[in-house]
Amino acid sequence: MEIRINGLERDYYSEGKRIRALNHVNLTIPANQIFTLLGPSGCGKTTLLRCIVGLETPDAGEIAIGDEIVFSKARNIFVPPEKRGLGMVFQTYAIWPHMNVFDNVAYPLQNRKMPRDKIRQKVARVLRFVQLDGFDNRPATKLSGGQQQRVALARALVAEPKVILFDEPLSNLDAKLREETRKELRSFLTELKITAVYVTHDRIEALALSDQIAVMRAGQIIEIGDPKKIYFNSDHQFVADFIGRANLLKGKVTRREGRHAVIDCAIGSIVGLNRREIPPGQEAMLCVRPEFIKIAATDAGGGRNIFRGKLETLVFIGEAYEGEIRIGDTLLTITIEPTADIVAKDELYISFDPDHCFLLPAQASA
Amino acid sequence: MMKKPTLTTILIVIVGFLTVCPVVMLVVGSFSQGLGTFDGFTTEKYVAAYTDPEFAEIIANTLIFTVGAAVLATVLALFLAYMNNRTNIPFKFLFRIISIIPMMIPHILFSVSWVLLLNPSNGILNRMFMDLFGLRSAPFNIYSLPGMILVEALLDLPIAYLIIAPAMSAFDVSLEESSKVCGASNLRTLMRVTLPVLRPAILASAILVVVRSLASFAVPSVIGMPGRIYVLATHIYQIISTGFAADYGKAAAVGMSALAASITLIYIYRFLTAESGKFVTISSRGFKPAVIDLKGSKYPLFTVVGLICFVLIVLPVIVLFYTSMTPYVMVPSTRALSMMSWKNWVEVLQDPISRLSLKNSLILGLGGATLGIMLSIFVAYVIVKMRTRAAGILESLSFLSFSFPGIVIGVGFMWFFVRTPLYATLWALLIGYVATYLPYGIRPLSSAFVQIHSHLEESSRVCGASPFYTLRRIVIPLLIPGIISGWILMATMFVRELTLSVVLSRPGTEVLAVQILRFAEDGLWGKLSALGIMMIIISSSLVIAASLIGKKLTKIEVVDNA
Numbered sequence: 049m050e051i052r053i054n055g056l057e058r059d060y061y062s063e064g065k066r067i068r069a070l071n072h073v074n075l076t077i078p079a080n081q082i083f084t085l086l087g088p089s090g091c092g093k094t095t096l097l098r099c100i101v102g103l104e105t106p107d108a109g110e111i112a113i114g115d116e117i118v119f120s121k122a123r124n125i126f127v128p129p130e131k132r133g134l135g136m137v138f139q140t141y142a143i144w145p146h147m148n149v150f151d152n153v154a155y156p157l158q159n160r161k162m163p164r165d166k167i168r169q170k171v172a173r174v175l176r177f178v179q180l181d182g183f184d185n186r187p188a189t190k191l192s193g194g195q196q197q198r199v200a201l202a203r204a205l206v207a208e209p210k211v212i213l214f215d216e217p218l219s220n221l222d223a224k225l226r227e228e229t230r231k232e233l234r235s236f237l238t239e240l241k242i243t244a245v246y247v248t249h250d251r252i253e254a255l256a257l258s259d260q261i262a263v264m265r266a267g268q269i270i271e272i273g274d275p276k277k278i279y280f281n282s283d284h285q286f287v288a289d290f291i292g293r294a295n296l297l298k299g300k301v302t303r304r305e306g307r308h309a310v311i312d313c314a315i316g317s318i319v320g321l322n323r324r325e326i327p328p329g330q331e332a333m334l335c336v337r338p339e340f341i342k343i344a345a346t347d348a349g350g351g352r353n354i355f356r357g358k359l360e361t362l363v364f365i366g367e368a369y370e371g372e373i374r375i376g377d378t379l380l381t382i383t384i385e386p387t388a389d390i391v392a393k394d395e396l397y398i399s400f401d402p403d404h405c406f407l408l409p410a411q412a413s414a
Numbered sequence: 415m416m417k418k419p420t421l422t423t424i425l426i427v428i429v430g431f432l433t434v435c436p437v438v439m440l441v442v443g444s445f446s447q448g449l450g451t452f453d454g455f456t457t458e459k460y461v462a463a464y465t466d467p468e469f470a471e472i473i474a475n476t477l478i479f480t481v482g483a484a485v486l487a488t489v490l491a492l493f494l495a496y497m498n499n500r501t502n503i504p505f506k507f508l509f510r511i512i513s514i515i516p517m518m519i520p521h522i523l524f525s526v527s528w529v530l531l532l533n534p535s536n537g538i539l540n541r542m543f544m545d546l547f548g549l550r551s552a553p554f555n556i557y558s559l560p561g562m563i564l565v566e567a568l569l570d571l572p573i574a575y576l577i578i579a580p581a582m583s584a585f586d587v588s589l590e591e592s593s594k595v596c597g598a599s600n601l602r603t604l605m606r607v608t609l610p611v612l613r614p615a616i617l618a619s620a621i622l623v624v625v626r627s628l629a630s631f632a633v634p635s636v637i638g639m640p641g642r643i644y645v646l647a648t649h650i651y652q653i654i655s656t657g658f659a660a661d662y663g664k665a666a667a668v669g670m671s672a673l674a675a676s677i678t679l680i681y682i683y684r685f686l687t688a689e690s691g692k693f694v695t696i697s698s699r700g701f702k703p704a705v706i707d708l709k710g711s712k713y714p715l716f717t718v719v720g721l722i723c724f725v726l727i728v729l730p731v732i733v734l735f736y737t738s739m740t741p742y743v744m745v746p747s748t749r750a751l752s753m754m755s756w757k758n759w760v761e762v763l764q765d766p767i768s769r770l771s772l773k774n775s776l777i778l779g780l781g782g783a784t785l786g787i788m789l790s791i792f793v794a795y796v797i798v799k800m801r802t803r804a805a806g807i808l809e810s811l812s813f814l815s816f817s818f819p820g821i822v823i824g825v826g827f828m829w830f831f832v833r834t835p836l837y838a839t840l841w842a843l844l845i846g847y848v849a850t851y852l853p854y855g856i857r858p859l860s861s862a863f864v865q866i867h868s869h870l871e872e873s874s875r876v877c878g879a880s881p882f883y884t885l886r887r888i889v890i891p892l893l894i895p896g897i898i899s900g901w902i903l904m905a906t907m908f909v910r911e912l913t914l915s916v917v918l919s920r921p922g923t924e925v926l927a928v929q930i931l932r933f934a935e936d937g938l939w940g941k942l943s944a945l946g947i948m949m950i951i952i953s954s955s956l957v958i959a960a961s962l963i964g965k966k967l968t969k970i971e972v973v974d975n976a
Binding site: 101102103128129130131132133134135136138139140141142144145146155156159160200203204207 | 869870876878888
């Protein structure tokens with residue numbers, strides 16, 4: 049089911065200061081997709097989610113879920129959360145400690161006064177789906193973090209909601225479990241064909257899970273796109289920087305070469321993709337991700353985008369080396385395969401493919 | 415969504431009435447001619463109250479009594495808390511017992527048991543010492559300021575301990591460790607590091623004990639009055655209960671200074687406890703505090719702790735039970751044992767006023783605690799879950815009565831009730847009790863509410879449950895432990911209530927503690943002890959019954975859902 053949000057505003061007052069948690073947000077969340085709200089903490093993503101579910105009342109605007117308007121300031125409509133028919137997984141899971149697994153999951157159905165054997169059937173099915181069959185009588189507090197997370201998911205799914213919402217559901221799990229649960233969640237949600245709205249500040253989670261990502265900052269949605277678009281071809285410097293590690297080089301476009309353009313920056317002339325067709329003479333930003341920077345001992349072949357620099361630092365992090373290379377006054381972050389035969393302070397050449405770096409419009413704000 | 419602001423308003427009106435009304439009436443009353451006549455503004459009562467030649471002595475007594483009790487109770491509490499948290503003293507469970515005895519022995523009975531032990535004419539201990547050492551006169555006289563201070567300090571020791579012990583255990587041990595690394599001895603570390611860091615908790619404990627002893631009525635009436643040592647509380651009592659014409663206006667005028675002192679001290683106390691959060695650092699490293707090996711002094715020190723426990727808990731009950739069985743106060747001997755009988759018990763149970771007071775106290779304990787806890791649930795909910803400005807006002811209002819000396823507030827209520835049909839009914843006592851002891855109900859419930867993460871309620875709403883259904887299925891079941899402990903606390907306090915009742919209780923509305931005070935005034939120690947033991951039995955069975963019901967309720971909830 050599609051969610052349409054129009055002109056949503058929400059202000060907080062803290063110590064006499066007004067904080068705009070949501071600043072005129074317009075957004076359409078397409079049906080049956082996994083849609084992620086990504087942004088740094090305090091960007092308003094959780095507030096937006098809580099407005100959709102009805103736990104918070106916006107100051108202005110309109111929210112429609114499917115054909116039903118659930119909130120409209122102008123028309124004075126506010127549908128309380130229990131009447132919106134949604135499912136939600138909370139950051140803390142919110143598993144009720146005084147109930148066992150069965151009761152936690154059955155709760156939304158008990159609420160709807162469903163016959164007992166039907167409840168039993170549905171709960172059994174959803175517990176099987178989240179691979180918790182046989183846990184019915186386990187006290188909810190006697191579960192591991194991953195199991196609690198799945199109980200919360202089962203509870204959100206059991207009433208077959210139109211939309212399911214996730215508020216940073218993996219942030220309380222340890223790193224290894226988080227990775228496994230992320231994969232599980234992806235396969236659960238793909239199987240279900242359900243509209244899912246997912247809030248996170250973790251870029252890897254967002255990239256791995258989503259069909260669409262909306263990046264937020266300071267109460268506004270900055271950019272929406274699928275993971276590859278956001279990663280390889282973001283419109284904004286902030287997004288490019290937030291979604292992954294990036295070397296951002298400021299310069300001026302000198303000429304265009306078909307899909308590419310040449311930009312003059314501190315370390316020299318660089319050729320990169322120019323999808324946004326920034327005309328020559330204009331300021332621009334070049335983004336190149338560390339994993340695309342290759343090193344070479346010599347200036348072989350005389351290809352494009354080759355520079356000589358000094359390896360300032362080199363840190364071994366297991367799966368790779370992370371290094372910083374100095375070219376003039378500029379420091380570039382690079383990742384090097386862990387078998388490479390280099391040491392810090394080496395002088396070496398780096399190169400990167402013009403197809404693997406891209407130009408962004410220069411922005412006043414960082 | 416629209417209901418919540420009105421709930422807050424209703425609660426502010428109720429709690430505001432309960433706490434502000436007696437104060438307003440006290441102020442109005444202190445400027446009035448006599449009880450029930452509000453017309454005619456006069457300052458005559460103030461003049462009469464504060465030019466009384468005895469007044470200076472009363473103030474001096476009050477100062478010595480309250481400060482003395484505060485110092486003694488705090489020193490004892492520091493000693494016990496240090497022993498428990500920092501040393502390898504054996505039998506640490508005793509310390510937990512110390513912290514819960516205020517629920518077990520009513521103050522008036524504790525005071526009476528000390529009178530029975532140490533009064534100069536026939537105190538059991540005094541007699542024993544005289545026989546043992548062949549003394550001519552009694553070595554101890556409990557009817558004195560030191561006697562009052564001793565008993566009051568022992569009564570307030572649990573409060574002081576409850577403030578100091580958590581601060582002691584939350585103390586970051588690395589502060590002490592670094593002192594020792596610098597070459598300081600255990601004692602020097604204690605004096606130079608531990609105690610200075612704990613200063614806010616120590617001050618807070620001392621101030622709270624001053625406030626409690628200023629409000630205390632049991633010790634000043636049972637121990638002070640026979641020795642003609644009057645403090646503010648007993649002075650007020652004397653004004654309204656003795657002589658031909660009770661002067662409620664003068665009592666109100668005297669009460670104003672006690673109230674002002676109390677409110678000021680509580681204000682300082684709250685400031686200090688807010689500060690202490692910054693001062694005492696809680697170590698997040700999860701280290702167990704280093705335990706100091708007491709070595710040879712382990713058992714001597716334990717004897718001291720054991721003696722305090724014995725004196726606090728066992729001795730009063732034994733003395734009372736023994737006295738209830740003997741015809742008059744006598745030193746235990748074979749002759750005394752042969753004369754023991756249930757006569758006092760039978761007489762008390764046949765005495766119509768004692769029976770009425772038993773009934774009234776039971777009604778007030780059960781009914782009052784139930785009403786009080788229901789009000790507390792709503793107040794705690796608003797205070798914890800809705801952090802609006804109105805909720806802040808409600809919080810301040812509901813903790814205001816914490817600083818009210820019972821007898822003063824009783825006088826204030828008297829001015830109010832005398833103009834209503836509630837005068838001389840149990841309802842008057844019930845309203846007064848709930849108003850005065852509301853913080854004791856709110857405290858456990860608000861900590862229970864704090865533990866209910868807002869997500870637990872919100873997820874219920876998202877699951878399709880209405881606010882009411884959420885309250886029934888999620889909030890109330892999770893609150894049951896808090897409700898039970900709040901109810902127990904209130905019920906036991908109501909059953910033994912003395913200071914407020916002494917003013918508000920009229921013929922027909924006698925309660926247990928007041929009846930015990932009457933027996934004490936008449937020197938009927940045997941009957942007093944019998945009634946006192948009954949009171950202890952009622953309190954203890956309330957505690958036991960409530961915990962059993964609590965256990966059962968949580969079980970039913972589980973069965974119902976399975």
